[in-house]
Amino acid sequence: MSVFRASSEQLMNANDMSTKKTNKSCGWSSHHVLVTLLLVCLIDLLKIPKGEAEVIAPEEEDILKILQESFNLPGWVGDPCQPGAVDWIICYDPPRGPNSVERIYLNGRNLRGGIPDAMLNLRNVSVIDFSGNNLTGPIPDLSNMTSLTKVNFDFNTLSGSFPNMSGLHDITEITLKKNNIRGTVPASLFQHRSLKTLLMSENVLLSGQLPKMDQLTNLTRLELESCALNGTIPASIGSATKLNILYFGLESAFGASTRPQFVNGPSVVVSVLSTPAADSDAGNNTLTGPLPTFENARQLYKVQLHSNDMNGTIPRGIFQQNNLQYFRVDHNPSLSGQLPAQGSRLTKLIDFYVSDCNLTGPVPDYVEKWAQVNVM
Numbered sequence: 001m002s003v004f005r006a007s008s009e010q011l012m013n014a015n016d017m018s019t020k021k022t023n024k025s026c027g028w029s030s031h032h033v034l035v036t037l038l039l040v041c042l043i044d045l046l047k048i049p050k051g052e053a054e055v056i057a058p059e060e061e062d063i064l065k066i067l068q069e070s071f072n073l074p075g076w077v078g079d080p081c082q083p084g085a086v087d088w089i090i091c092y093d094p095p096r097g098p099n100s101v102e103r104i105y106l107n108g109r110n111l112r113g114g115i116p117d118a119m120l121n122l123r124n125v126s127v128i129d130f131s132g133n134n135l136t137g138p139i140p141d142l143s144n145m146t147s148l149t150k151v152n153f154d155f156n157t158l159s160g161s162f163p164n165m166s167g168l169h170d171i172t173e174i175t176l177k178k179n180n181i182r183g184t185v186p187a188s189l190f191q192h193r194s195l196k197t198l199l200m201s202e203n204v205l206l207s208g209q210l211p212k213m214d215q216l217t218n219l220t221r222l223e224l225e226s227c228a229l230n231g232t233i234p235a236s237i238g239s240a241t242k243l244n245i246l247y248f249g250l251e252s253a254f255g256a257s258t259r260p261q262f263v264n265g266p267s268v269v270v271s272v273l274s275t276p277a278a279d280s281d282a283g284n285n286t287l288t289g290p291l292p293t294f295e296n297a298r299q300l301y302k303v304q305l306h307s308n309d310m311n312g313t314i315p316r317g318i319f320q321q322n323n324l325q326y327f328r329v330d331h332n333p334s335l336s337g338q339l340p341a342q343g344s345r346l347t348k349l350i351d352f353y354v355s356d357c358n359l360t361g362p363v364p365d366y367v368e369k370w371a372q373v374n375v376m
C-alpha cells in the first residue's frame with residue numbers, strides 16, 4: 001500500500017510540472033500526446049515492486065498471519081507472495097493487480113483445531129486444500145469466498161452440517177470424504193451447474209433423501225459411499241449426462257493409501273476397490289426404489305450401488321454402455337428380473353457383481369465370453 005500511495009503523490013507532482021512546461025513553451029497538441037505517453041510509462045514503472053516492497057494487500061497478509069499462528073506454521077520475511085516465501089500459498093500473478101492469495105495448500109500437516117473464520121475474508125481464493133489433518137469443528141459458511149473453484153477437506157474430523165456454499169458460482173470440485181458431516185445434502189448444493197466432482201463418502205451421519213439433480217449437468221463423479229442416506233436416487237440424475245462414476249454402496253473405512261486413485265477421467269484409473277471389511281464405523285446407506293436408467297449417460301464408467309435395498313430390474317441401458325468397466329449392484333435383495341439374453345455391448349468390463357439379488361433366468365452366453373471379468 002505504501003508504495004502505491006507514494007506513487008500517486010509523485011504522479012500528481014509530475015503531472016503539475018509537465019502541464020506547466022507544456023503551456024509555457026510551444027504548441028501543445030503533439031507535446032501533450034508525448035507527455036501523456038511518458039506519464040503512462042511513469043505510472044507503469046512506479047507500479048513495479050522494488051526489492052522488499054510489500055505487494056500483497058495488507059489485509060490479506062493479516063489473514064495469513066492468523067492462519068500461520070493458529071496452525072503454528074513457519075513465518076516469512078517480506079512479501080509472502082514472493083515465490084518460496086510461504087510454502088502453503090500460491091498468489092495470483094502480478095498482472096492481475098496487487099498480489100492476492102489464489103490457492104491455499106495446508107494438506108497433510110497434522111493441523112489441529114478448527115478452521116479460522118478469518119480465512120473467509122480471503123475472497124479471491126480459488127483453491128483450498130485442508131485434507132489429511134486432524135481438523136475439528138464445523139466447516140464455516142463459505143458463501144462469501146465467491147472465487148472458490150475447488151475445496152478439499154478430506155480425511156479430517158470436521159463436524160456440523162454441510163457448509164453454506166450458495167455464493168460459489170464457479171465451484172467445480174467439493175471433496176469432504178471421511179469426516180463427520182451430519183444432516184442432509186442441502187438442495188442448494190445441487191443447484192451448482194458448475195459442479196463436476198462431489199465426494200462425500202464415509203460421513204456416516206450424512207442422511208436423508210438426495211435433492212433433485214436436474215441442474216447437475218456437468219457432474220462427472222459422485223461418491224457417497226458409507227453414509228446414512230435413504231430414500232430414492234432422484235430420477236433427475238438422468239440430467240447428469242456426463243456422469244461417469246457413481247458410488248452409493250457400502251464400503252468400509254480404509255486408509256488413504258489404499259483409496260482408489262483417479263487421474264483425469266476413465267482411461268487412466270489405477271486401482272480397484274478393496275473388499276469391504278467388517279467395520280463398525282462404516283456408514284450404511286439404504287437407498288430404495290429403482291436403479292437409475294442412465295439412458296442419457298454416454299460415458300458411464302463405474303456404477304456401485306451395492307448393499308442397498310433397491311428394487312425393480314437392472315435397466316437394459318446398462319448393457320449398451322460401452323465404456324462401463326465396473327458395475328456393482330450386489331446385495332440388493334429385491335432387485336429382480338433377468339439379464340438380457342443378448343445384445344450386450346459391455347466390452348470393457350472388469351467387475352460385474354450381481355450376487356445376492358433376486359435375479360432369475362439363465363446366465364446369458366455373453367457372460368461366458370467375459371474372460372477377463374470378475375463376475376459374481
Ligand SMILES: *[C@@H]1O[C@H](CO)[C@@H](O)[C@H](O)[C@H]1NC(C)=O
Binds near residue numbers: 092097098099124
Ligand atoms: C480480488 O477481488 C477483488 C474484488 O473482490 C478484485 O477487485 C481484485 O481485483 C481481486 N484481485 C485479484 C488479484 O484477483
Ligand SMILES: *[C@@H]1O[C@H](CO)[C@@H](O)[C@H](O)[C@H]1NC(C)=O
Binds near residue numbers: 142
Ligand atoms: C459476507 O460478507 C458480508 C459483507 O461483507 C458480511 O456482512 C457477512 O457477514 C459475510 N458473511 C459470512 C458468512 O462471512
Ligand SMILES: *[C@@H]1O[C@H](CO)[C@@H](O)[C@H](O)[C@H]1NC(C)=O
Binds near residue numbers: 143144164165166
Ligand atoms: C447461505 O448464504 C447465502 C448468501 O450469503 C444466504 O443468502 C443464505 O441465507 C445462507 N443460507 C444459510 C442456510 O445460511
Ligand SMILES: *[C@@H]1O[C@H](CO)[C@@H](O)[C@H](O)[C@H]1NC(C)=O
Binds near residue numbers: 208209
Ligand atoms: C430417512 O432417514 C430419516 C432420518 O435420517 C427419516 O426421518 C426418514 O423417514 C427416512 N426416510 C426413508 C424413506 O426411510
Ligand SMILES: *[C@@H]1O[C@H](CO)[C@@H](O)[C@H](O)[C@H]1NC(C)=O
Binds near residue numbers: 289311313
Ligand atoms: C419398489 O419399492 C417401493 C417402495 O420402496 C415400491 O413403492 C415400489 O412399488 C417397488 N417397485 C417395484 C418394481 O417393486
Ligand SMILES: *[C@@H]1O[C@H](CO)[C@@H](O)[C@H](O)[C@H]1NC(C)=O
Binds near residue numbers: 335336360
Ligand atoms: C424375488 O422374485 C420373485 C419373482 O421372481 C418374487 O416372487 C419375490 O417376491 C422376490 N423376492 C424379493 C425379496 O423381492
